[in-house]
Amino acid sequence: MSKATDIRVVGARLYYLPMQTRVPLKFGTETVTSVTCARACIRVADRRGRTAEGWGETPLSAQWVWPGTIPYERRLDTLKRFSVTLAKAWAGFAAAGHPMEVGYDFQEQVLPGLLRETNGQGRAGEPMPWLAALVCCSVFDQALHDAYGNLLDRPVYETYRQELISRDLAAFLDPAADTAASFEGKYPQDFLLPKRLDKLPAWHLVGGLDPLDESELTGNEPTDGYPVLLAEWIRRDGLTCLKVKLRGNDARWDFQRIVKVGRIGMENGAQYLSVDFNCTVTEPAYVNDILDRLRGEHPRVFERILYVEQPFPYELEHHRLDVHSVSARKPLFLDESAHDWRLVRLGRELGWTGVALKTCKTQTGALLSSCWAKVHGMQLMVQDLTNPMLAQVPHVLLAAHVGTIMGVETNAMQFYPDASAAEAAVHPGLYRRQDGMIDLSTVNGPGFGYRLLEIQRTLPEPAAVF
Numbered sequence: 001m002s003k004a005t006d007i008r009v010v011g012a013r014l015y016y017l018p019m020q021t022r023v024p025l026k027f028g029t030e031t032v033t034s035v036t037c038a039r040a041c042i043r044v045a046d047r048r049g050r051t052a053e054g055w056g057e058t059p060l061s062a063q064w065v066w067p068g069t070i071p072y073e074r075r076l077d078t079l080k081r082f083s084v085t086l087a088k089a090w091a092g093f094a095a096a097g098h099p100m101e102v103g104y105d106f107q108e109q110v111l112p113g114l115l116r117e118t119n120g121q122g123r124a125g126e127p128m129p130w131l132a133a134l135v136c137c138s139v140f141d142q143a144l145h146d147a148y149g150n151l152l153d154r155p156v157y158e159t160y161r162q163e164l165i166s167r168d169l170a171a172f173l174d175p176a177a178d179t180a181a182s183f184e185g186k187y188p189q190d191f192l193l194p195k196r197l198d199k200l201p202a203w204h205l206v207g208g209l210d211p212l213d214e215s216e217l218t219g220n221e222p223t224d225g226y227p228v229l230l231a232e233w234i235r236r237d238g239l240t241c242l243k244v245k246l247r248g249n250d251a252r253w254d255f256q257r258i259v260k261v262g263r264i265g266m267e268n269g270a271q272y273l274s275v276d277f278n279c280t281v282t283e284p285a286y287v288n289d290i291l292d293r294l295r296g297e298h299p300r301v302f303e304r305i306l307y308v309e310q311p312f313p314y315e316l317e318h319h320r321l322d323v324h325s326v327s328a329r330k331p332l333f334l335d336e337s338a339h340d341w342r343l344v345r346l347g348r349e350l351g352w353t354g355v356a357l358k359t360c361k362t363q364t365g366a367l368l369s370s371c372w373a374k375v376h377g378m379q380l381m382v383q384d385l386t387n388p389m390l391a392q393v394p395h396v397l398l399a400a401h402v403g404t405i406m407g408v409e410t411n412a413m414q415f416y417p418d419a420s421a422a423e424a425a426v427h428p429g430l431y432r433r434q435d436g437m438i439d440l441s442t443v444n445g446p447g448f449g450y451r452l453l454e455i456q457r458t459l460p461e462p463a464a465v466f
Helices: 072-091 099-109 111-121 130-152 230-237 251-268 284-297 299-304 341-350 363-375 389-402 417-424
Strands: 007-027 030-046 051-059 199-206 241-245 272-276 305-309 332-334 354-357 379-382 437-439
Touching: 007 072, 007 099, 007 130, 007 417, 030 072, 030 130, 030 389, 051 130, 051 389, 072 111, 072 130, 099 111, 099 130, 099 363, 111 130, 130 363, 130 389, 199 230, 199 389, 230 251, 241 251, 251 272, 251 284, 251 299, 272 299, 284 299, 284 305, 299 305, 305 379, 332 341, 341 363, 354 363, 363 379, 363 389, 379 389, 389 417
Parallel strands: 199 241, 241 272, 272 305, 305 332, 332 354, 354 379
Antiparallel strands: 007 030, 030 051, 199 437
16 A cells, blocks of 8 residues: 655666775685775655655675676676666666665566676676675665655654555565464564664674784784784774684684684683684585684683674575584574575575674665564674775664674774765764774764765765766
8 A cells, every 4th residue: 555655766876986995805715905885876756746865885895796707897897887777777766665665676676687687798707696786786775765764854763664664574575484473564663673772892803814913914014093903903992892704715724813813802802703704615514623623622712702604605595505513503694695585594494593684785685684584583793894984874773773693893994994084073983993882873863864964075976867
């Protein structure tokens, strides 16, 4: 049933904001030294003719969304061209409804065809993955939700209620066959925390190329006033949570890395670890052997591991590994494989026990996956894509509203801290970790609460206007 508050998209703009990392960031087998952020503006109109604009942003991290052998610049160029295609498609999308409905319909009805068309052109030399398409789409989907909140003069997370959405969650989600769960008469609001958290524990990313102590310094480290060594970061920011990036194909190196990070963490007051094998592991025994050895030889380090993140390849449907043996040792979280709730359902069947949500896979998709996971007793985490500038705001808001196993990963302040200077002037607690926490109490007002009029940032000329 239609509602007076239903919206449709009437215009879209797209911008690109390039930046350099201060230190390299290793993703799996690739290393990131620069990134281009896509920023989108969506204009919407409701059934009474009222209009509003909203904004979304995410890094187009080609190395993460599209690992492969073709040159990085060719992959990035394909992502940028596809984003322009999306801007035109969003501006011409006639569907009306709540952002959850419009966002879902676009991803189901339009996005797959656009991806097939792009891959049919064969310009990149190999097919662009669905994950890459989702990341390109996410900025428009975020902007849609932001515009809706701005139109109603409400924070985004106050719009996920029954009185504003025509379809309940049963229209989007199917429960697992082995449960009595039901989504009938349920809405996203039913699965959010009763009150938003204004402070969250911050997870620090220990990258595969990050020097841990002085013995690992090369002499090429930046001298820009920011910490370089792990202990310096822990002491400066009061960190308590450390995420360890591993290789996944070198068990000796991975084991030693976990032990060394764990030791430095314990010596400086960090309490929790997570381990990220970067999707390069091909057999559960690899992870099990490392965990068992840690439990036997370094029990204090083992105890501090809160969860294991995505050791296995991206495409879950093609790599249906039974991982119950891993999750019997530690909670096991889907990340790159969790494109949508259907893959979360498959992951649960295979033995995964948690989901790492990312707003770069769309706000709509993240909320649907979180609802599905909560109904089925799976734990949640919100993971970073090294989100700077505006991208940080929806990212931390998701964690503050859905409830996670522990805080939120946030690492843009490590890899390009100065990129967010304009936003940090308005939201200082979002871009600097203090006492191991980030503070989002300044994020308020309609939409995502960006407070854009107060942020002194000059945008480049738009890459596309429709």
